[in-house]
Amino acid sequence: MAVEGSTDDGPSQPGLTRQALAQAALRVLEREGVNGLSMRKVAAELGVKAASLYWHVRNKEELLDLLTDELMADAEAPPREGDWRGQLREYCLRYRRHLLGKRDAAKVVAGRLAPGPHLLRLMEDQLGRLREAGFSDADAAMISYLLGAFVQGFVLQEQGPISASEAMGASRREAATTVGEQLSGLPQDTFPNLVALAGDLTDPSMEARFSFGLERLLDGLAALLDPDVRSEGTPPHE
Amino acid sequence: MAVEGSTDDGPSQPGLTRQALAQAALRVLEREGVNGLSMRKVAAELGVKAASLYWHVRNKEELLDLLTDELMADAEAPPREGDWRGQLREYCLRYRRHLLGKRDAAKVVAGRLAPGPHLLRLMEDQLGRLREAGFSDADAAMISYLLGAFVQGFVLQEQGPISASEAMGASRREAATTVGEQLSGLPQDTFPNLVALAGDLTDPSMEARFSFGLERLLDGLAALLDPDVRSEGTPPHE
């Protein structure tokens, strides 16, 4: 009945700990990337054989769950200054920068909503601010999930390969240029919009794209608090 | 100088084609899931040895790019009825349902923005509707990217394992219940919000979460067209 996943790993002495596994996995991830992250390498990092890990962890998936929370260990909530909108924006910007700062973090975290203690700490804080801002309990819960999915999804695009041209030199800026040339080179009669917007589609930096999406989302949330600007189809009560 | 990735694979006869590879990969994906999708299995599907694939494709990444576009082959744009908001909503709902309908589709597509011909067809159509709705070229381009990232990111959470408890029986509804119990079981003095909102955090269906996010986003986009409800920090011009 005890809460699983707490920081309490017991007073076990030097040997392997779930926390030690998570930290070792993080070091391997930072050094070799997500494709180089294997049970054997994590074991070697701990001076142990791969089979030993299976005493502490059911399988690699579970190790990745631990790693996911370890990735959030040094994440910090923004200062409690300004209005809710500024604080929420800062939350998302920091979360994005945090993920971008860890190699392949988005690929590890993606679709893994096992809430470890470090993530719970942040959620607790964020939910408090949302309630204070005046959002209903139901909306606060929805918003917390929504922002998490939004940032994770976005960083995944950002951190992933732009395509198979990744491995090659193509410095991401070149890749974008190449895509732009492909777009403007399309037959204009069947793809008039893609040709016309080739520049608009390829020019914006990822920062600009993220900010754009974030501000739209914040506008939408603001409408929840202001009954005048409510979306159609969403009744004011509930 | 010719546009890469068009449907033109030349008049090559029975032998392997990039399109044949993509279709075979799709069949393997549907049958075995993303973890069972190997070069060797795709080759076997085509009655050929794994090494043969490397004549048509640089590596597995490139095969996944082809597969990504193949996944979009039977996607359909919504009917051209109603206002822009309804059409955009329908676009997102359909895209989500489309991805959910193909096994592990989000995991394959995630972070892979190599635009194949099938995706380009949809983008062309969507961009046209956005421009007709009155969005600027720059905004239309941003919105198209944003919606894609939003839906992909969301479905990734939805289609991925809820945690390491995936493999086990835990029927996702049970898993949610378990998470709920964990949350309400947290120490109330350090996690008051998580305890109070345990139900709100775990009750909503994925459909409800998606709809919530989508309507917020659409509200934010509507504000772009209506100068009265503009977000702070975003100057009216540009």
Next chain:
DNA sequence: ACCTGAACACCGTTCAAGT
């Protein structure tokens, strides 16, 4: 031009066996 055989250097996971 296109495909194969054979090999290299890896994987995750299991399980009897050790201590």
Next chain:
DNA sequence: ACCTGAACACCGTTCAAGT
């Protein structure tokens, strides 16, 4: 209780060799 040896059934990729 915790770790190892050894094996099983796989991987992606390369490359000389075939046709």
